[in-house]
Amino acid sequence: MAIRALASLLVSACLGSACLIAVACASEPGGHNGHAGSASSAGGSTGVGDSTGVGGGGGQDGQGGGAQGSGSDSYVAGLAKEGTSHVYRFVLVESAPIPKYTGPYTWTVKLTDLDGNATSGASLVAEPRMELHAHGTSPPLFDATPTGEPGTYTLGGMDLFMPGVWTVYLRVMEGDALKDEVAFRFDLEG
Numbered sequence: 001m002a003i004r005a006l007a008s009l010l011v012s013a014c015l016g017s018a019c020l021i022a023v024a025c026a027s028e029p030g031g032h033n034g035h036a037g038s039a040s041s042a043g044g045s046t047g048v049g050d051s052t053g054v055g056g057g058g059g060q061d062g063q064g065g066g067a068q069g070s071g072s073d074s075y076v077a078g079l080a081k082e083g084t085s086h087v088y089r090f091v092l093v094e095s096a097p098i099p100k101y102t103g104p105y106t107w108t109v110k111l112t113d114l115d116g117n118a119t120s121g122a123s124l125v126a127e128p129r130m131e132l133h134a135h136g137t138s139p140p141l142f143d144a145t146p147t148g149e150p151g152t153y154t155l156g157g158m159d160l161f162m163p164g165v166w167t168v169y170l171r172v173m174e175g176d177a178l179k180d181e182v183a184f185r186f187d188l189e190g
């Protein structure tokens, strides 16, 4: 019953090519279960304003309510994170619009080294994913374009089409090799 309600919500919310993905996603609850144990944390119980996401509480199934609580970030302009390989610092200078509702997003990102020196000329790529649903966007990857400001890039047209937690991976590539990576996570309403 909950599944059916979720599915109809998704179907009514979907647009264009995103539709196929949303329907497939809703009709395969097995995909949710696969990730629920490790990723959902205590979504079902809190769901409100918890930005820490630590503590694998509850054994709550990741479906439905679990999508609200997977350790999403609280957006502020200039939100900065160090890459997992500790080479770069990734600054989300601005998200337009601010991460709240589903729809197309344009991000301005600044890349610096760990001393704060702007890194221009990098190959920066974004991949938005809904990890709980095992899908991304169409197209799956977005190449950043330099804005002209030192170390600053624009990522445009990322269509985060579905309510729930989106993980946007930002990767600095050197040819085919990954130099550093970071993940920004936002929980969107429909």
Ligand SMILES: [Cu+2]
Residues within 6 Å of the ligand: 025, 130, 133, 135, 162, 164
């Ligand atoms: Cu999804």
